[in-house]
Amino acid sequence: xxxxxxxxxxxxxxxxxxxxxxxxxxxxxxxxxxxxxxxxxxxxxxxxxxxxxxxxxxxxxxxxxxxxxxxxxxxxxxxxxxxxxxxxxxxxxxxxxxxxxxxxxxxxxxxxxxxxxxxxxxxxxxxxxxxxxxxxxxxxxxxxxxxxxxxxxxxxxxxxxxxxxxxxxxxxxxxxxxxxxxxxxxxxxxxxxxxxxxxxxxxxxxxxxxxxxxxxxxxxxxxxxxxxxxxxxxxxxxxxxxxxxxxxxxxxxxxxxxxxxxxxxxxxxxxxxxxxxxxxxxxxxxxxxxxxxxxxxxxxxxxxxxxxxxxxxxxxxxxxxxxxxxxxxxxxxxxxxxxxxxxxxxxxxxxxxxxxxxxxxxxxxxxxxxxxxxxxxxxxxxxxxxxxxxxxxxxxxxxxxxxxxxxxxxxxxxxxxxxxxxxxxxxxxxxxxxxxxxxxxxxxxxxxxxxxxxxxxxxxxxxxxxxxxxxxxxxxxxxxxxxxxxxxxxxxxxxxxxxxxxxxxxxxxxxxxxxxxxxxxxxxxxxxxxxxxxxxxxxxxxxxxxxxxxxxxxxxxxxxxxxxxxxxxxxxxxxxxxxxxxxxxxxxxxxxxxxxxxxxxxxxxxxxxxxxxxxxxxxxx
DNA sequence: GACGCACGC
DNA sequence: GCGTGCGTC
Numbered sequence: 001x002x003x004x005x006x007x008x009x010x011x012x013x014x015x016x017x018x019x020x021x022x023x024x025x026x027x028x029x030x031x032x033x034x035x036x037x038x039x040x041x042x043x044x045x046x047x048x049x050x051x052x053x054x055x056x057x058x059x060x061x062x063x064x065x066x067x068x069x070x071x072x073x074x075x076x077x078x079x080x081x082x083x084x085x086x087x088x089x090x091x092x093x094x095x096x097x098x099x100x101x102x103x104x105x106x107x108x109x110x111x112x113x114x115x116x117x118x119x120x121x122x123x124x125x126x127x128x129x130x131x132x133x134x135x136x137x138x139x140x141x142x143x144x145x146x147x148x149x150x151x152x153x154x155x156x157x158x159x160x161x162x163x164x165x166x167x168x169x170x171x172x173x174x175x176x177x178x179x180x181x182x183x184x185x186x187x188x189x190x191x192x193x194x195x196x197x198x199x200x201x202x203x204x205x206x207x208x209x210x211x212x213x214x215x216x217x218x219x220x221x222x223x224x225x226x227x228x229x230x231x232x233x234x235x236x237x238x239x240x241x242x243x244x245x246x247x248x249x250x251x252x253x254x255x256x257x258x259x260x261x262x263x264x265x266x267x268x269x270x271x272x273x274x275x276x277x278x279x280x281x282x283x284x285x286x287x288x289x290x291x292x293x294x295x296x297x298x299x300x301x302x303x304x305x306x307x308x309x310x311x312x313x314x315x316x317x318x319x320x321x322x323x324x325x326x327x328x329x330x331x332x333x334x335x336x337x338x339x340x341x342x343x344x345x346x347x348x349x350x351x352x353x354x355x356x357x358x359x360x361x362x363x364x365x366x367x368x369x370x371x372x373x374x375x376x377x378x379x380x381x382x383x384x385x386x387x388x389x390x391x392x393x394x395x396x397x398x399x400x401x402x403x404x405x406x407x408x409x410x411x412x413x414x415x416x417x418x419x420x421x422x423x424x425x426x427x428x429x430x431x432x433x434x435x436x437x438x439x440x441x442x443x444x445x446x447x448x449x450x451x452x453x454x455x456x457x458x459x460x461x462x463x464x465x466x467x468x469x470x471x472x473x474x475x476x477x478x479x480x481x482x483x484x485x486x487x488x489x490x491x492x493x494x495x496x497x498x499x500x501x502x503x504x505x506x507x508x509x510x511x512x513x514x515x516x517x518x519x520x521x522x523x524x525x526x527x528x529x530x531x532x533x534x535x536x537x538x539x540x541x542x543x544x545x546x547x548x549x550x551x552x553x554x555x556x557x558x559x560x561x562x563x564x565x566x567x568x569x570x571x572x573x574x575x576x577x578x579x580x581x582x583x584x585x586x587x588x589x590x591x592x593x594x595x596x597x598x599x600x601x602x603x604x605x606x607x608x609x610x611x612x613x614x615x616x617x618x619x620x621x
Numbered sequence: 622g623a624c625g626c627a628c629g630c
Numbered sequence: 631g632c633g634t635g636c637g638t639c
Contacts, residue, residue: 273638274625294625302626327627330636356632360630367634370629378628403630459631538631542630546632574630574632 019159021188028078028191030183037096040071040079044100047073049132051109051198052101054116055190057177060365061118062232062341062348066090067178069097070190072198078191082183094123104129109201111135111149111193114353117229131222134197137204139354140213140221143516147354153196156203161196162189212513220512220550221353227557227569228351228361235346236368236570236580239384239616240337246380250329257322264315271322274301287312304471328372332381339366351572358539359514359546360574369573371617385617388580395567395586396620397593397611398576401426402545403458409605410511410540413490420605427451433487434480453484457491460537462530495537502536510543511601512551544601545575551600553577559592578617586613 017023031040044050051072058064068082081097083090100106101120109132110116117127135147153159167189168176178186208214262268265285269276278299282291287309292300303323306316339347347366355362363369371385372378387394399405404426408416419429424439431442431450442450449470456466467477485492502508507517516539520532549572556577557569567585571578577597581589590611597609614620 270638272636275638296624298625300625323627327636331628331634335635352633358632360632362633364634367629370627370634372628374628455631461631534631542632545630576630 018154019157021162021192024159026076026078026192026195028080028188028195030187031079031081032183037081037093040081041096041100043073044071044106045103047106049107049109050100051194051201052116053110053190053193053197054119055178055186056119057179061115061350062122062235062343064119065179066119066123068186068190070194072191072194075195075199075202078195080187080190082186085179091123094120094125098125101125102128107132109134109198111197111200114225114229114232117225118233121229121233130218131225132201132205132217133222133225134200134204135354136221136225137201137208137217140216140514141204141207141211143354143357143359143514149193149196149200152200157196157199159196161192164189211515213515216512216514220547220554223554224353224550227553228353230557231569231571232348232350234568234570234580235341235344235348236578237346237386237388238336238340239386240340242384243333243337243381246384247329247333250325250333254322254325254329257318257325260318261315261322264313264318271319272326274298277301277319281309285313324375324377328378328381332372336366336381336384349571356546357516359510359543359550361546361572368571379618382618383616386615391583392580393583393586393613393615394617394620395579395581395589395593395611395613396576396617397579397597397609399545399549399597400608400610402548402575402607403541404454405603405605405607406511406544406548407458407491407494407541409603410544411490411494412604413488413494415488416491417605427454430454430484430487434483449480453480456481457484458538458541460495460534498536498540499533502532508536508540510540510547512544512547514543514547516543548600549575549577549597552597555596555600556593559596563588565589578620581613
């Protein structure tokens with residue numbers, strides 16, 4: 001199907017130059033008088049929809065100070081209100097604008113509104129009304145791509161906004177802040193931001209309608225901004241003394257393991273360097289003549305590789321212990337106290353709502369979604385997450401086997417639904433079926449294997465992946481999977497249907513219609529295509545679970561507000577919600593949380609929630 | 622800045 | 631399968 005490419009004049013026109021502020025008509029105004037503000041506020045209050053943006057001194061919304069605010073009502077126009085470094089001068093001006101932000105009727109458009117909302121919260125302003133976040137809109141349109149404003153503007157408006165680096169310099173220690181930039185330069189930058197954001201919203205709104213993603217935007221992602229902003233502002237209390245003491249303990253143990261390893265290997269080297277460790281284990285000690293290398297030519301020294309060598313030398317146990325403790329100390333025990341906010345004495349994570357392509361949240365600074373739990377020593381870190389004060393307890397609620405319940409619900413697999421409907425442990429039930437034995441006869445190894453297959457199914461894993469995971473021959477893994485599909489034919493059908501849908505449509509979607517495009521699903525490259533195929537299976541499951549907990553969060557947050565409760569949601573870990581609960585509110589909170597989590601999305605499978613309370617995060621589990 | 626590794630769901 | 635962060639090089 002040969003196509004003749006004919007260049008049109010328009011193509012040259014577009015290729016010639018991208019639009020910028022230099023060649024685009026605009027009317028950006030500095031508003032720095034009381035009269036100007038009165039006039040602007042009167043105008044803003046007449047609108048159904050406005051966009052706004054804040055200029056601040058940094059990227060951490062729990063620390064940064066306001067430098068100015070900008071608004072846009074009509075494309076091509078914008079207003080910038082500078083604010084002084086003196087809070088006493090800022091407050092009265094923000095007070096004037098409070099009616100605008102707190103209006104229930106005006107839709108607020110913004111790019112990453114959670115940031116601006118959090119900044120304003122620290123100044124006592126609580127944004128209200130419907131939101132339209134352009135970053136989240138684009139996340140729903142195409143979650144795998146980038147969503148920063150500059151890229152969106154170039155791609156959808158053909159317009160290249162003023163780069164922040166032209167104002168405050170390149171990233172690095174010499175980067176200034178917006179406070180250092182002369183106001184006349186900030187006006188164009190800030191007003192342009194609000195202008196571009198409004199124009200993007202005008203482009204994205206119809207796109208969301210076409211995708212049937214409007215409800216996902218208006219009922220899930222945008223309302224969730226309020227919930228996340230509150231969680232982030234609240235933060236969580238950690239016990240610094242416990243961590244600092246634990247750090248000293250770990251330091252001593254780490255040095256001990258290190259010394260032991262050096263003695264057993266007969267050489268001192270940097271044990272934290274996988275490269276050096278590989279050379280010692282495989283070149284010097286020759287523990288495995290067939291040792292595998294990474295693509296960069298280093299020996300592989302991951303946990304699975306080392307475990308396989310445990311029989312050859314007892315030094316590998318010491319190395320693994322060293323690794324575990326080193327990880328614990330550097331990533332958690334030493335890092336968490338450094339992230340305690342001096343203003344609040346608490347740790348305020350940041351949830352990113354537009355990073356994970358499946359619809360999950362991610363967390364950073366610090367990442368509260370990967371705090372250890374599997375090992376005894378790791379669990380110690382969880383004990384450092386404590387309630388606000390002696391009148392509170394930590395309450396943790398998590399979905400039981402949510403992803404398997406979702407695949408059972410989507411696929412309507414009868415045997416799996418039966419297990420869930422009758423409260424049978426799903427991995428045991430799976431093992432009984434796969435091995436053709438009674439529930440009571442299932443051994444722990446059989447259950448472990450069945451559990452690995454269940455996980456593998458969720459990940460779209462192959463027989464190869466399963467054999468790797470369980471350390472069994474591929475043939476054996478293939479047999480287990482064959483039995484699995486024979487016992488759970490609905491799952492097999494679901495996987496085939498999903499793959500076909502993806503091949504025909506180029507995307508898959510969740511229960512709520514969240515899409516993920518799979519550009520490589522028909523690729524001729526098997527590796528590339530295989531990756532897309534695993535995504536096709538995994539994304540609807542992982543994403544539907546994300547949809548569900550997001551809805552639950554919004555509903556719980558609303559219930560807490562409406563009932564005037566003092567307890568707060570403080571963390572989300574994919575299938576778990578954590579709350580700082582006033583002791584007198586424990587019972588009512590448990591009721592609200594369980595109810596809202598179970599009924600967030602209607603399913604045929606029963607949704608179960610495990611809930612507990614305690615004097616720290618570990619005890620609450 | 623890429624890579625290997627390890628932590629979570 | 632989806633993430634974030636640390637240390638090395």
